[in-house]
Amino acid sequence: MKHTISVLVENHSGVLSRISGLFSRRGFNIDSLAVGPTHDPAVSRITIIADGDDYTVEQIEKQLNKLVEVIKVKTFAQGECMARELLLVKVAAGADKRQDIMTICEIANARVIDLTTGTMTLEICDKNEHLRRFEELIAPYGIIEMVRTGTIAIQKGAEVIAPKK
Template structure:
């Protein structure tokens, strides 16, 4: 059985310590979390965690069942990559000298990245998008010399009108 990336959307009570308990559950199972993003939802008492893990399907099912047993967990949904939209933000600082700035600017334009800081020897770009877009941009920037990189966690939402935060679904 081959492992693959799975994106879980977890609705939790917006209380202290919930993030620690949930990440500890993954840790105890020996799963490395590839990405984790947490924030409030349209209901201030509920937070939404988007967790991306690289695991086999059966161990993931076990973790999902254990998550559902936690008192603070309201709902756990695995998002289908074809039926959801994902995004993240990346800030990347690139070595930028006079002779390569135009290439960096072209790359920024091609990926709809924003130049958020410029110094005589570096440029910092901000880009939003899915993992494929981010990876493609970083691959093109690599030869210029990436000095620093920071990424947010992946956020994801299902396509269409349904919402996992609908009160009727808890």
């Protein structure tokens, strides 16, 4: 089962390697890992999508908490968070296919961000499953390059994950 885990860490060099090292050496499987700064420059936030049963997730949380530079760990319950990924894709599409692709983009809430005579570059930011569906729709036109971020997630409602003072 997939779990979304948010981790607040000290914004030090080397933190990411400690975290990724922990996952590999303890045999935890991760689908994606995304890291970036927060509004507090001293704190970074990592979002991890991990695969495993309840025992594994409990161990992941506990082992993460043992790292000195980890400030807070939170595993979201199902439906507790909003998650997004960004996908950039370059499609081999000449003038004859442009209209079709633009229609797909319009319906899927994607954008055309670059255009040449033989290619179109598209951008979409959405939930993982929407990105997958978009990719399926675009694939027949000939994907020549694709890049996507890991998932980032934030809690629904007014509650936040904040470091303890």
